[in-house]
Amino acid sequence: MATLGNAYQSFDAKPLHAEESDADEYRNPFQRDRDRVLYSSAFRRLAGVTQVAAVREQALLHNRLTHSLKVAQLARSMAQRLLTNENFTSDLEQECHPYLPDIAETAGLAHDLGHPPFGHIAEKVLNVEMEDYGGFEGNAQSFRIVTKLASRKLNPYGLNLTRASLNSILKYPQYRKDASSRPLPHVKWSDRSRGRKWGAYLSEERDFDHAREQLSGAPRVEVRSVAAILMDWADDVSFATHDLDDYYRGGLIPLNTLRRDDKEFLDFARVRNSSGEHPLDGYNHNEFMAAYERLLRSDPPRERFEDTRDQRVRINQWISDRIKKYVRSVECDCSEDGAYLRVDESSQYEVEVLKTLNWYHVINKPALAVAQHGQKRIMRRLFQALFALVQDNAERIQTKSRAPVPITLQEIYRRIIDSGIDYGSEEEIRARAVCDYICGLTEDQTVDLYERLTGRSVARNSIFGAWFH
Incomplete structure (x- = not known):
C-alpha cells in the first residue's frame, strides 16, 4: 500500500x-x-x-x-x-x-x-x-x-x-x-x-x-485462507508445547521417565488417533512412533522437576527448540489447489506426540474428568434456567419494562429481535441470546450466577456484591 x-x-x-477515514491514522x-x-x-x-x-x-x-x-x-x-x-x-x-x-x-x-x-x-x-x-x-x-x-x-x-x-x-x-x-x-x-x-x-x-x-468474484469452497492455516498450526504448536511445559513443571507429565517401550501410552495413542472420537484420516502409527523416538532423542529433561534455576533453563530451552523447529516447518506450496502452504508431516507427527502426552497424562485422568462432570451439570442447568427466565419475561424485556433478567442478556435478546435476521422462531431467538450471554462469562461468573439462580447461595450472597446489573 x-x-x-x-x-x-x-x-x-x-x-x-x-x-470515516482518519487523516492522522x-x-x-x-x-x-x-x-x-x-x-x-x-x-x-x-x-x-x-x-x-x-x-x-x-x-x-x-x-x-x-x-x-x-x-x-x-x-x-x-x-x-x-x-x-x-x-x-x-x-x-x-x-x-x-x-x-x-x-x-x-x-x-x-x-x-x-x-x-x-x-x-x-x-x-x-x-x-x-x-x-x-x-x-x-x-x-x-x-x-x-x-x-x-x-x-x-x-x-x-x-x-x-x-x-x-x-x-x-x-x-x-x-x-x-x-x-x-x-x-x-x-x-x-x-x-x-x-x-x-x-x-x-x-x-x-x-x-x-x-x-x-x-x-468467485466464492471460495471450504479452503482456509493462508492466515487461517497459520493460526491453526500455531494453535496446535502452542497447545503441544506450552501446555506440556505447564504439566511437566506441575509433576503430571513425567518427561524425565518417558521410555521407548511405553506400550500403554503408544496403545492409547493408536486408538485415539486412528479410531477415537476424532480419528486422523491417513494416520500412520509407525510414523507416530518414529516421531516419539525423535523426541526422546532430542534431549528432553532427564530429572523430575523441582523448580531449580537449572531445570527452568533446561525446560525453557527444550521447548524453545521445539517451537523454532515447528515455525520453520511451514513452507510455501506452489501447487494450484489453493492451499498455498504445507506443513512438514514429520513435524506434525511430533506435535501429535506432544498433544497426546497432554491427553494421556492430564486430560484423560479421573481428577479432571470428575471436575468436568460437575462443570457439565452447571452449564446445562444454567442454560436451562436462563432460557426459562427469558421465556417468562419476554414481553417485559421487549418493552424495556423492569424484568428480573441480567441487563446484558436483555440487551442481547432485543438486539437479535431488532437485527432483522431470520432466526427461525421465538424459541431460537431466546436460545441464541442465552448462548451468547453465557459465552461472555468467565468461569467464576458462571459459577456465581448458577448458584444464585439455583438458590445454592442465596443466604450468603448480597445484592451489593453482584457483578452483574
Missing part, C-alpha cells in the same frame, strides 16, 4: 461497513483490526477461562488469554518467515501481501474468543442444548463475536474488521448444514488447508459471504 490514507480502497482491507487497516480485538472485553474475558485445568489452580498455568497471545505471536512469526521467501504467494492481493503477519496475528488473538466457560466440555453441553436452534460451535461463536456481539460503536455492531481478518478467523469456513449434507473432499489429516468441522452460523451469512469473497 502506498499510503495508509487509501488503504480501505483495497479489496482485502475493505470492511463490510464503510467507516498511523496504522495499516490490519494493525487496526488487531488492536480492536486486543482491546475488546471479549478478549480480556479469556483471562477467566480455562485452557486445560481450572483458572483457579495454584500452579502457574496457561489460561485462554495467555494461550491466545502465544498463538498470535507464533502465527505472526510464521508469516514473517514466509515473507522472506521471494517465491511465496498467498491468497491476498499483491497490495496487501506484506501485511500477512498482521492478519495472522489478529487471527491468533481472536481464535478462542467464542470458547465458553470451562472450555471444550461446555462446548459439548451447549451444542446439545442448541441442537434444535442452529447448534453451537466455538469457532462459529468467535466469528459471531467479532461481527455481531462485540461493542465498539452503537452502529454497526461488532468490530467491523477487514475482509482478510474476518477470513483469517474462519478456521472451518462452512455452515453446519453444509458440513452435515455434503462430505468434505477426502484429504489427509496433515493437509491443513481444510478442516472437518463447521465454523459459522447462518445468522452471520452476510459477514461470511463478505469474508469469503474473492477478488475475481
Whole structure:
C-alpha cells in the first residue's frame, strides 16, 4: 500500500461497513483490526477461562488469554518467515501481501474468543442444548463475536474488521448444514488447508459471504485462507508445547521417565488417533512412533522437576527448540489447489506426540474428568434456567419494562429481535441470546450466577456484591 490514507480502497482491507477515514491514522487497516480485538472485553474475558485445568489452580498455568497471545505471536512469526521467501504467494492481493503477519496475528488473538466457560466440555453441553436452534460451535461463536456481539460503536455492531481478518478467523469456513449434507473432499489429516468441522452460523451469512469473497468474484469452497492455516498450526504448536511445559513443571507429565517401550501410552495413542472420537484420516502409527523416538532423542529433561534455576533453563530451552523447529516447518506450496502452504508431516507427527502426552497424562485422568462432570451439570442447568427466565419475561424485556433478567442478556435478546435476521422462531431467538450471554462469562461468573439462580447461595450472597446489573 502506498499510503495508509487509501488503504480501505483495497479489496482485502475493505470492511463490510464503510467507516470515516482518519487523516492522522498511523496504522495499516490490519494493525487496526488487531488492536480492536486486543482491546475488546471479549478478549480480556479469556483471562477467566480455562485452557486445560481450572483458572483457579495454584500452579502457574496457561489460561485462554495467555494461550491466545502465544498463538498470535507464533502465527505472526510464521508469516514473517514466509515473507522472506521471494517465491511465496498467498491468497491476498499483491497490495496487501506484506501485511500477512498482521492478519495472522489478529487471527491468533481472536481464535478462542467464542470458547465458553470451562472450555471444550461446555462446548459439548451447549451444542446439545442448541441442537434444535442452529447448534453451537466455538469457532462459529468467535466469528459471531467479532461481527455481531462485540461493542465498539452503537452502529454497526461488532468490530467491523477487514475482509482478510474476518477470513483469517474462519478456521472451518462452512455452515453446519453444509458440513452435515455434503462430505468434505477426502484429504489427509496433515493437509491443513481444510478442516472437518463447521465454523459459522447462518445468522452471520452476510459477514461470511463478505469474508469469503474473492477478488475475481468467485466464492471460495471450504479452503482456509493462508492466515487461517497459520493460526491453526500455531494453535496446535502452542497447545503441544506450552501446555506440556505447564504439566511437566506441575509433576503430571513425567518427561524425565518417558521410555521407548511405553506400550500403554503408544496403545492409547493408536486408538485415539486412528479410531477415537476424532480419528486422523491417513494416520500412520509407525510414523507416530518414529516421531516419539525423535523426541526422546532430542534431549528432553532427564530429572523430575523441582523448580531449580537449572531445570527452568533446561525446560525453557527444550521447548524453545521445539517451537523454532515447528515455525520453520511451514513452507510455501506452489501447487494450484489453493492451499498455498504445507506443513512438514514429520513435524506434525511430533506435535501429535506432544498433544497426546497432554491427553494421556492430564486430560484423560479421573481428577479432571470428575471436575468436568460437575462443570457439565452447571452449564446445562444454567442454560436451562436462563432460557426459562427469558421465556417468562419476554414481553417485559421487549418493552424495556423492569424484568428480573441480567441487563446484558436483555440487551442481547432485543438486539437479535431488532437485527432483522431470520432466526427461525421465538424459541431460537431466546436460545441464541442465552448462548451468547453465557459465552461472555468467565468461569467464576458462571459459577456465581448458577448458584444464585439455583438458590445454592442465596443466604450468603448480597445484592451489593453482584457483578452483574
